Amino acid sequence: MADNIPDNENAVISRRAALLGAGGLSVFGILASRLYYLQVTEAARYQAQSENNRFNFNTIIPERGRIFDRTGQPVATNRQDFRVVLIPERVTDIDLTLDKLGSIIPLAQTTRARIKRDIKVNAKFVPILVDEHLDWASFSKINLQIPDLPGILPLEGKGRAYPHKGLFAHVLGYVGKPNAQALAADTDPLLRQPTFRIGKSGIEQSMDKALRGSAGRQKVEVNAFGRTVKVWEEDRIDAKSGADIWLTLDAQLQAFTASAFGNESGGAVVIDTMTGELRSLVSAPTFDANLFVSGLSQTKFDELNADPKRPQFNKVIGGAYPPASTFKMAAMLAALEAKIVSPREKITCKGKTALGDRDFRCWRPRGHGAMNMRDALKQSCDVYFYEIIQKLGMRKVRAMAQKLGLGATYDIGIAGQVAGALPDAAWKKRQLNANWRTGDALNAVIGQGYVLSSPLQLAVMSARLANGRSAITPHLVVGAELPPPAPLDINPGHMDFVRDAMFSVCEERGGTAYKPGALGIDSVKMAGKTGTGQVRAISAAEHLSGVVRNEDLPWDQRDHSIFVGFAPYKAPRFAASVLVEHGGSGAGIAARICRDILGKALKLDGMGNTAELGGAAP
């Protein structure tokens, strides 16, 4: 033992080392108890958190329900959609890869910028959409080039397709990416999926919940960066496809109706007089709904908006037009029900009715002579109605028009219906804060002035007149829950009388729409009523100098051509309404289209020559 070390110094070190050792051990004691706390006391909580960390549930997108017409023809389907995605972490040179890809499919500068932006904000393994809706030729070319394009992945998915293009566009609407509003209103996680589409308008929108189906889920194990490292096949709930929907529409009749319009603008409806099923619902012109699914280019969008015939506007349910003389049935029924005039009573038409210092003119300047009620409708004499309305009053006509279905909207699953207007004194006070004048009634009784209706409403009116007993309501979807129709509550004798008058319009010499055998089916006759809706005021001076002929006016000042009708006259099966914007006289184009589509509807329903039906579809 070295003696140059004082023992007391060594003893101090030993004592303090012992203190230190005890302190060190107690620190280990604290650490051990902490470990016990974490791993035993709190273990369950941390185990749950660990599981939470580890597992994700990926959403499996269900296939959207398809939509068929009444014959089973698909009108909205899901077709294979060809897409190309890029997985950034597998691409060595983004620019070079996009250049190569650009030689196969067009890649705009803006698209390239968007792709690069997407790459920047997403994790490196997240597939970035390069392009979708590719045609098969481009898609197969990309597939061939795959060895030269590392990181580029061609994918097949499902996209909405409308095989009839624009034919059902106003009925079906279209699907698109959910906007912020939709996301706020709907918590369905499906809406948060990047490729998911929801209905934006029409049936696609109103029946979206049914069409959507329910999401499936797939349990996956993910790492801290969100990458899937394992798929748990045993923990999978398959997606439930959306419900298929059948429409009451007939694609063949729809196509026929649309083509009957040619380049004209307007709307037409064919409706079942017994059930209210809509067989055809056309707004012309239309647009290709497929364009909206794939994302419309600005130029195409501007083009649609600039068209004076407003292809995007659903005229058949959303257009409010003066019903013109087709309104006279309501006035006639009201007069009969109020018993203010005998059907046999004759009123003389001299071409105008004077009211104060104003003349209310008949459409026929030299007048119709002595008219009873039937002839007044047959020849659409305005003066007859000017005279009776002064005794009848507009309130009763309004009530009758409402009974017949005007002024109301119907739950057919398409948004954008217009209620139109049925004026009377109370209405004018409420709407315009002005007093009702007799002149207002004279204008209104012939369906001009304040009266406004949509083609759908006119078709409902026509169907209720044809039916005679039930206030049938229109519907579009097969199997929709409908309340039983209310009784019309109009004297059947009066109904028969009006129907007979409408028959005379079409089937008796002198009727405004007289054309025997118009339906093209032996011995089947129809009934109807013309209407010519003025869109401009004609001054007294113009009446003196001679009214400018419709054909000489600019398109947007010409009269609307309107026709309502039903067939067969004896046992009404279908009713129809046709409105051609600025089409001129109701006896012209609207009557022609209405005859054609009623005839076509009856034939498609199995009436008439079966050999013709069996032949090639027109």
Added chain:
Amino acid sequence: MRTAYQRGIFGKLLDIDWLLPVLAAMIGLVGVAMIYSASGGDWDLGAQAHLTRLCAGLILMLAIAVVNIRFWLSAAYPAYIGALVLLLGVEFFGVSVNGSQRWLEIGPVRFQPSEMMKIAMIMALARFYHDLPAFRVSRPEGLLGAILIIGMPMALILRQPDLGTSLLLGVSGVIIVFLAGINWKVIIGGVLTAGISAPIFIRYGLHEYQRARILTFFGATGDPTGADYQITQSKIALGSGGVTGKGFQNGTQASLKYVPENRTDFIFTVIGEEFGLVGGLLTMGIFIALFAVCFRLAMACKQVFSRLLILGLTVSIAMYVYINLAMVMGLAPVVGVPLILISYGGTVMLAVLASCGIILSAHLYRDQELPKGSGVLL
């Protein structure tokens, strides 16, 4: 009886206390296994390198162990000054990694002079008290010398900035001063001074990220992805391990990379997750055994230099373990302190094994006479 320094090299190797190298190797092998597991079973992602370093370090340790303790006594001050110069070199020529300048590059070798300093400072302090007569330990000249030896490197390392190492250095230095027998009055005075100056230091003497870590620890910030995230995920890893763990290579927190740095500073989370409380306590047990052996070796020595050297080095190594475990368990703020011999990383492993070598040397030459110096530096 022939004492160690009188025998040949093999005799010396036989006289070494072999329990210490065995325990160190055991801990190192735990590290190899855990790095292997945290790398997803890939031998090449660190486990291989760790094993190679462990072997090289153990050989270095034995080489150092047979060096005469006289050499370490005479090398104490030069080594300290050399390390001080290197720290100054870092100040001017250092390489920045992750925003702090801790590294020096000499050719292909990159090392942290602060690791050298940990050993050098302990050697210098041990030498200082070896030379200093006991009665002068609490006198002003004794205090000033200790404050200079501890304070200079602390200040330089703090500037890098490396708060963790600086504090480690300070605490191990202060403990040596305590062991050297400093007056209790001085100890109480020092504790009071530290208690008052610590908040001021935290407010003005720290970098933003260092303050953030400390504030995070005390729950003052809600940052979910930074240091807070690290601690949260670390606790989830440990807690979800339960009593027996999820099994080797079955740790999901580890394999799915939820715990950042789980091959380096947070490697204890892999042990805790895969082997549970049992694995964690066993690991701590090996450390306790290692330190107990070191204490026994210190007590076997009679020289002040040897005793203080062994105890100082042991304390310094133990500090690492304490701080790392406390950090991983959420008891201390996240400071970049690895778990010695287990965490992946070369410098700390070499420093620790070199320290063990010096401990072994001090014990091997416990009977060697060491002259007392003049009581002044150098």
